[in-house]
Amino acid sequence: MALIEGHRAIDAPPGVEIWDIDPYDPDVQRSPSAFYAxxxxxxxxxxLSRYGMLACGRYAETREVxxxxxxxxxxxxxxxxxxxxxxxxxxxxxVLEVDPPxxxxxxxxxxxxxxPKAVAEMRDSFQIAADALLDEVIETPEIxxxxxxxxxxxxxxxxxxxxxxxxxxxxxxxxxxxxxxALGPDNETRRAAMAHAGDIVxxxxxxxxxxxxxxxxxxxxxxxxxxxxxITEGEAGLLVRSLLSAGVDTTVTGIGNAxxxxxxxxxxxxxxxxxxxxxxxxFEETLRYTSPVSAFCRTANADTEVAGVAIPEGAKILCVLxxxxxxxxxxxxxxxxxxxxxxxxHLALGAGIHSCxxxxxxxxxxxxxxxxxxxxxxxxxxxxxAVWRPNNAMHPLDRLPLRLIPA
Ligand code: HEM
Numbered sequence: 001m002a003l004i005e006g007h008r009a010i011d012a013p014p015g016v017e018i019w020d021i022d023p024y025d026p027d028v029q030r031s032p033s034a035f036y037a038x039x040x041x042x043x044x045x046x047x048l049s050r051y052g053m054l055a056c057g058r059y060a061e062t063r064e065v066x067x068x069x070x071x072x073x074x075x076x077x078x079x080x081x082x083x084x085x086x087x088x089x090x091x092x093x094x095v096l097e098v099d100p101p102x103x104x105x106x107x108x109x110x111x112x113x114x115x116p117k118a119v120a121e122m123r124d125s126f127q128i129a130a131d132a133l134l135d136e137v138i139e140t141p142e143i144x145x146x147x148x149x150x151x152x153x154x155x156x157x158x159x160x161x162x163x164x165x166x167x168x169x170x171x172x173x174x175x176x177x178x179x180x181x182a183l184g185p186d187n188e189t190r191r192a193a194m195a196h197a198g199d200i201v202x203x204x205x206x207x208x209x210x211x212x213x214x215x216x217x218x219x220x221x222x223x224x225x226x227x228x229x230x231i232t233e234g235e236a237g238l239l240v241r242s243l244l245s246a247g248v249d250t251t252v253t254g255i256g257n258a259x260x261x262x263x264x265x266x267x268x269x270x271x272x273x274x275x276x277x278x279x280x281x282x283f284e285e286t287l288r289y290t291s292p293v294s295a296f297c298r299t300a301n302a303d304t305e306v307a308g309v310a311i312p313e314g315a316k317i318l319c320v321l322x323x324x325x326x327x328x329x330x331x332x333x334x335x336x337x338x339x340x341x342x343x344x345x346h347l348a349l350g351a352g353i354h355s356c357x358x359x360x361x362x363x364x365x366x367x368x369x370x371x372x373x374x375x376x377x378x379x380x381x382x383x384x385x386a387v388w389r390p391n392n393a394m395h396p397l398d399r400l401p402l403r404l405i406p407a
Contacts, residue, residue, distance in 0.1 A: 005185045006081030007299075009052020010315045015308070016054070019046045023055065023295065023318060024184045026390035032294065036323035044307035045317075051080065051185070053297075053316040054309075057323025059330035059347075061307050065298055066319045067352030072298035074354055075099045079183025079297055079393070080316060089182055089194070090201070093245070094238045096354065103353060109231050110239055110357045113221040119360040122161050126368035129157050134376045138406045142383055145400040150256030153369050158247055161361070162240075163217015164207055175204050176249030177391070183296065184392025208240040218243070247358050251365050253292035253396040254283065258370060260400055261286050263380040265337045272339060273407075276374040282339040283366030287348035289337045291322035294395040296350075321347045322395060379405040 001008060012018050019042065021035065022028065028035045039046060039057035046055050056062050065072045075098050077083045083092060092098070095106040112118075130153060137148050155169035174196050181193035206212055210233075213219045219240045226236040262269040262282070272278050300315040311317070325346050328334045332341075349356035356362065373380075381403040389398035 001085075003082075003085055004050075004052050004080075006077075006086035007051075007053065007316045008082065008085060008314050010054075010312050011052075012047035012049075013045070013054075013310045013312070015043075016045050016047045017042045018049050019055075020049050022050055023048065023320070024187055024189070024392055026189065029189075029294075029390040029392075029395070030388040032322055032395060033326070036320065036326055039320055039323050040327055040329075045309050045311075048318065051316070053080075053318065054311065055295075055318040055320060057320040057327070059324045059327040062319050062321065062324035063347060063351055064306055065317050066296070066321070066347065066350065067355075069099055069103075069353050071301060071304050072317065073099050073301045074103075074298065076299035076301075077183075077297065080185055082299055082314065082316065089197075091238070093242050094235055095242050095357070096246070100353065105231060106235065106239055106242075107353070107357060109222055109225040109236070110242070112225065113218040113243075114358055114361055116360050118218065118221070119364050122157075122361070123364055123368065125160070126157050126364055127371065129153070130368040130372035131376070134372045138376060138404050141405075142401070142403050145259050145402045146252075146256050146397050149259060149369075150252050150397065150400070153255055154248055154251040154365055157365060157368075158251065158361075161217060162219045162243060162247075163214035164219070165212050165214055166207070168203070171200055171203050172244065172248045173252065175200050175244060176246075176252075179245040180249060180293075180391055180393040182392075187392070189390045189392055204241065204244055205237075207244065208237045210236075213240070243358065246356075247361070249394065249396065250292055250358075251362050253394055254287060254362060254366055255369050256397040256400060257290040257292060257395070258283055258286040258366065259373075259380070259402065260386055260397060261289060261337050262373070263382050263386075263400070263402055266379070268337055268339050269374075269380055272370065272374045273378070276371050278339050279370035279374060280363065280367045281341075281343065282370050283363060284343045284346070285337060285339050285341060286366070288325045288331070288343050288346035290395060291325050291348050292394055292396065293348065293350075294322040294391075294393065295320045296393060321350075376407055377404050378407040381405065 159167040384401040387399040
């Protein structure tokens with residue numbers, strides 16, 4: 001059987017438009033809004049002819065496919081590869097890339113480590129770190145905000161919260177880049193990210209070992225689940241790996257994208273300054289408006305149907321969260337960045353049993369950062385065009401040149 005990018009190509013289902021676009025083209029990835037709009041306009045699903053698979057971007061169908069774990073499984077991979085037919089580059093995640101009942105055990109162990117109570121205890125230290133970082137950075141009027149702020153803040157607070165005893169920020173960022181880019185095809189973006197694998201994978205594996213973790217961090221809470229007999233020691237290591245995989249590039253992108261949104265919409269930054277308690281909603285609206293995780297796949301586990309479209313067993317479906325989060329059928333003035341809107345229901349953190357288990361932590365980071373920004377900065381001025389970085393599953397910035405005027 002011929003595979004395309006590790007999955008079996010299906011034929012276009014009747015009534016579904018055949019589209020020759022490459023969603024993984026770097027130009028599409030840098031500037032995806034036209035792709036998002038066309039995807040929604042073409043119907044509930046399109047057939048991506050070069051990958052022999054489906055894609056959806058309207059809110060209702062994207063939510064249905066992404067959250068219905070019994071028909072659309074994650075155990076066959078959330079990227080282009082079908083793990084039943086092709087081997088993944090690393091042992092699969094025991095939380096993201098599994099289905100019930102296995103999923104529940106791992107998920108429970110993570111939820112304990114990332115509970116609202118556990119995250120509440122971190123809030124003060126996040127705020128102190130965000131305030132200190134902004135105090136330092138506004139000494140220099142012109143910055144490149146991706147490296148100066150978006151990468152620095154999460155890689156300061158997250159490893160500490162995890163309890164990592166040695167921290168190499170770049171290794172954490174590069175590992176996240178590998179994990180997300182590996183979900184796409186064997187393109188230049190994926191190859192560039194994977195080029196560092198030989199060096200980075202063993203270093204990440206070492207960071208996940210019990211001996212390399214502080215006694216009071218989130219990672220050790222996961223090992224305590226192993227001590228209690230809820231999971232094995234090996235599973236604990238893999239769950240720590242899941243947090244290192246998913247907990248850095250996502251928040252780096254979320255914070256960078258928030259800075260971009262606020263720099264492009266000075267009226268919204270003024271509103272945030274006038275009411276810093278809007279920080280939480282401003283971060284949430286950033287997630288809706290820019291979808292840091294832009295698209296993940298599901299695989300149909302049996303013949304089924306959605307919105308009248310027949311979907312055969314084995315079909316890969318690209319669920320374009322970025323398009324669903326901008327669907328005008330779901331959101332009033334969907335294309336407007338509005339930090340006061342009711343943003344509940346967006347898909348940027350997923351939906352259903354796999355919805356982001358780190359969302360409390362991500363929100364706490366975003367809230368601390370934006371609250372410090374609102375109090376310490378009077379104006380954010382772009383000094384050059386922002387540059388977006390191609391990525392096979394995310395929508396991150398590469399460079400964001402800004403001038404921060406102190407309050
Ligand atoms: C703004 C930041 C973040 C965004 C946009 C984000 C986005 C997402 C999305 C869309 C999913 C669903 C994947 C799916 O259903 O296939 C997910 C799951 C997950 N996220 Fe996040 N995430 C963020 C931050 C974090 C953080 C900080 C952590 C760890 C501390 C984390 C850990 C995870 C894990 C382990 C899963 C898998 C959960 C499961 O399968 O049950 N994420 N995230």
